[in-house]
Structure formats: C-alpha cells, structure tokens
Amino acid sequence: MVSVKLVNLSKYFHNVKAVDNLNLEIKDGEFVALLGPSGCGKTTTLLMIAGIYKPTNGYIYFDNRLMNDVPPKDRNVGMVFQSYALYPHMSVFDNIAFPLKLKKRPKDEIRRKVKEVADLLGIGELLDRKPSQLSGGQQQRVALARALVKEPDIFLMDEPLSNLDAKLRIQMRAELKKMQKTFKITTIYVTHDQVEAMTMADRIAVLNKGVLQQYGSPDELYNRPKNIFVAGFIGSVPMNFIRGALKRTNGDYILEGLDYLFKIPRTYHDVLKDIEVGTEVILGVRPEHVDIGFGEYSGKVYVVEPLGRDQIIHIDIGGEIIRALAPGDYKVEEGKDIKFSFKEDKIHIFDKKSGEAYI
C-alpha cells in the first residue's frame, strides 16, 4: 500500500486545460473519490496516475517516489474501467490471469490466485465463459478480479458502476466499500455521481473545468462547501440559491431580493462585517434545512413532488422558487400560502461574482 501525492499537476491537450495545477494528497489505505461533471478532468487525472498520460506539468509521487517517468507496468496499480475493458477473445479465467501471465508467474500459482479472487467475488463458476456470455454485473466482477489479482498498491476505478442498473449499483456500492475496507488498498475512484462519492469515499475531491474546487470529507463538503459549485453539486435535492443584495437595517443584516427579504442570523455578523453593504450575494440553504408550516417567512406552494418517504415542496417566494423537503405525510395543497423558516445554523452565503463562500 502506498500514499499518493499530486503536486501542481497539469495536463493540457493543445489549448484545453484538462487538469490545471492540481494538488492532492491521498493517504495510505484511503478511499478518495474524484467527483465532478463530465469533462472536469477527473478521468485525465486517473490516467496520469496510472501512467497512461504523461503530465504536462507537475509531479506524481507514490509514497515519496517520483513516478512521472515510471511506465504503467512498473506502478503496480489495478484499474477498473467504465467499459470494463474485458478482452472479448479471452475466457474469464484468461482475463483475470492476464496480469499474472505478463509477470511470468508459475502456472499453478496463477491458477490458485485466479481461483481465489474469483471465489471471493462470487464468479468462481464462470471462469470458462467468454465476457460476452456474462451479465453486466458479472462482467464488472471480472474486471474487479483482474485488478485485484495482481495485489496492487493502488486501486484506480473509473466510473465502475455507471453501466449497471440502479439496484445492482446500490448493491455493488456497498460491496466495493466493504472490499476496500477489508484490503485497505489505497483507492482513487472517479465518478460524476455525488451519491456514490458521498456514500463510499473517505474524502472527496470536487473538480470543475480541470480545477480542484474542494477536498474534504463528505461531511465537510455537505456542511461547509467552499464555493457555490460544490454547494450545488453535493446533495441529492440540490441546494436552494436565492439571489439578492446584502443590506443593513437596525443593526441587522438582510438579504434583499426581488420580492423578498431574509434576515441573516446574528451569529454570522462577524463574518459579514467586512463586506460592503449592497454587495450582490447568494443565500444558499438546503431543502432539508427549510422548515415548513411555521416561521417568519411565507410563500405560495408552487408544486409538490412526492417521493414516498419525503416530498419536495416547491415554494414561490416571489420571483424565486425554493424547494423544501417535508415528511411524506405532511398535508399541503398547491396554490395555498405556506409559512416557512430556515435552520439558522445551516445557511450559506456566497459572493455572487466569485462564487466563494462567506459562510
């Protein structure tokens, strides 16, 4: 097992900065997710760590060893691809055995290890089949087995679950996490699905347009997003963003919007005192932090989306619609007035221009 350190890492394709000045430290045995929308540079980063792409600038270290010029075969990484990349002309056995065969290991050792890892992943009965005779879930296990059999120092996974159906994905999510915790292999996991990242990773690096937005635990990203991009990307019902200008009346800070006013709790006044009055800001509050049925603000119920256990209530506050998460059995009617309030310690304020969080 090793730790991974990326220092000022960049990859340019002609004029496109796929990855721009990325600094990241991944501890030995840690499970880190690279999260971001498509084209954000997460796969490029992974391929640089694997040694497929050469960085344009910067350094990659495994432990304290500089890896920039080390060819992929000497990095001892195991990789799972989104397409699984199982060789169609080889049986499942030969696919899994391939890395060992290339290392010229003795035949009986190969047979033993392949059998071991296949049994572990529940594909021991499929070793004679061709990949085309397997289901998506089985193919995925073969791909995992091929990466595991070489006992890698680092596990790289590029959207490994995105080709599975929803049910299987949830099951594999847990299995992957369990497997990682059992073997304690340093794992870097690329995904665009924030739920996957949140549920599986020890730490998440959020990337956008090749630039690292924030690196932290799921809890940090959820509760203390550094900017509006991270705030909007993390969370299953996205955060509400309410535009307005910061005003000051009677010693209170107020967000003044088109047709609404929100009072900023006094606990935040210290942070806000350096901001010029009149600055355009964005108030962020997660739907689960909007309390409904009581409170100092009111709006009209715009539409209700039942989810079974919960329901999303869209509230028209005049020029802006916010979402609130309410229990599924909460009675509410579209078009009716509704009272609501924000959980005081859960609101965020971002600078409109830079997107950076004040709170």
Add this chain to the structure above:
Amino acid sequence: MRFSPKKFFVSNSFTRKLHKGYLYVFLLPSLGFIVVFFLIPVILTFLIGLTKMDYSFRWDWIGLGNYIYILRDKWAYKILGNTLFYVFTTLAFFNVGMALFISIATTHINDKIGSIFRSIWLLPRITPSTVYALLWLWAARGEANSLFNWLTSIFGLHPIDWKLTYPWLLVILVNGFVGTSFGMIIFTAALKSIPEDYIRAAKVDGASTLQIIRYVELPLIKWPLLFVTAYQTLSLLTSYEYILLVTDGGPGLYTTEVWALYSYHLAFAQYGGIVKFGYGAALATILVIIGLIMSVIYWKVFRFRELMVEPKIEV
C-alpha cells in the same frame, strides 16, 4: 390512431408482394452485373474449353479433350508449381505480412506521420500499371547506375541484371508493393476501431508494446486477417498483368509463368498468331474451379458466416 409505417406497408398480401417486388428491383443492378460479367463469361469459357476453337472461331467440339491434354502437358505442372509459389510467397511477405506490419507500425506512431506512410504505400495502387511496371524495370536494369545496383553497390556488390538473375524476386516485389495497400487499409481500420480501454487496461496490467500486439491487437483483428488472406489468395491466383508487363513469364521458358498468364498466352499471344482459345479456356476453367473450391474451404474453415452475423470487435 397513430401512423405506423410497418403496418401501413405490409398490412395485406398485396403490399407484401409489392414489398418483395421492390426487393428484386433493388437487387437487379447487382444481379445484372454478376450475370453479365461473371456468370455468362464463366459459362462461355467452360463451353469454349470443350472445343478446339482457334482464330477461325469455329465451335469444334472435342469434349474433355483439352482437359486430358492438360494432364499430359509437361509445362502445366511446372506452371502450377510456379502459381502456388507466387501466390503464397506474395501473400505471406506482402499482401498479408507487409500489410500487417505497416498497419501495426503506423498505428503505433504519431497519427499524422502514420497516415503519410500509409499514403505512400497507396501510390503503387493508383499508378497506371504500365507506368508502374516500367519504373520497376528501370530500377532493376543491369546498368551500374540503376536503383537496385546503386543500392547494392553500397555493400560492395557488383551490378547485375535483376530481371535475368532473380526474376521471381522482381515479380514478387512488383506485385507485393501493389497488393500491400488492400490489407493495409483493412488492418489499419480494424486496429483503429479497437477501443482505447483495451490498450490502456493492457498497459496498466503490465504489457509491453509487443505483448499488447500479440495478446490484444492481433486476436482482435483475427477476422479482418482471415478475410484479407482469403480474398487476396483468390485475387493473386487470377492475377497476371504485372508479370506480363515485367517478365512476360520469362526469362527463358516459363520461368515465371503462372496459370492465368499461361491461359492468356495460349489464347491470345501465341507467336505467329497461333491462338488456342479452346485450350486457354480450359485452363481458365480450372482456375475458376480452384477459386470456387478455395472460396468454399475458406468459408467453412474461417467460418465467415459468423463474421457476417455479428461484429467481432465488441465494445
């Protein structure tokens, strides 16, 4: 009710018949070509092969006389041997061998440079055959300043007349340089269609470039490889134009004569205007039969039916 094109067109027996009718209308042009340019000539050749037709174009039927004569023709065996040698040597070294080598080499380097290399290899194909053959004849001349002799002089060798000394070498080079491009194009396309992830996975798993070629790329282009082998065997079996232009079967008696050229010589190019259409046609018929038999063998052995059913490169 929603409009359903399928229902609309094949809803009753009349439209179904109409539908089938269209099928034949669309097939007609290609069927027409096959009949006019393959079926009729083959039948004519077979019929002429049963006569001793000469310049007078009389249908003097002699049954299988020509075929019996072929069995007794002492040159026929030499020429058959020549043909097999020519087909398999050109196939192995150029039409498949060199084509594969160039495809692999040019897909493993910078794409632009690779394309330039491949374009150069296409030049023989687009050069008129007489011009192309003439260039080779110049290059292989016996004078000390010809291209071949200039090249070998670098290694201290004396000038020789390549056409007279190594006629087969020249025949195979001339045909090979033209024949390479076909396989090259097909192999290159097949190699380029291999998903990038297979190569990346192999690299991560520790494969060197040679191992990637051996364990991943070659198995994945197995079908194009078999197709080109089959197609080019048949194509070489019946080709003779470059041999005609370069050595005309010589030097000497039938040194580089192949079956198709022998048939041509007997039918159209006998000295003194003695043309043996009948005998030439019989020889050509045998070539058609060999071609058909080999097609069937290739079809069975290489299981081309499977090739046509599903794509062999899976994504």
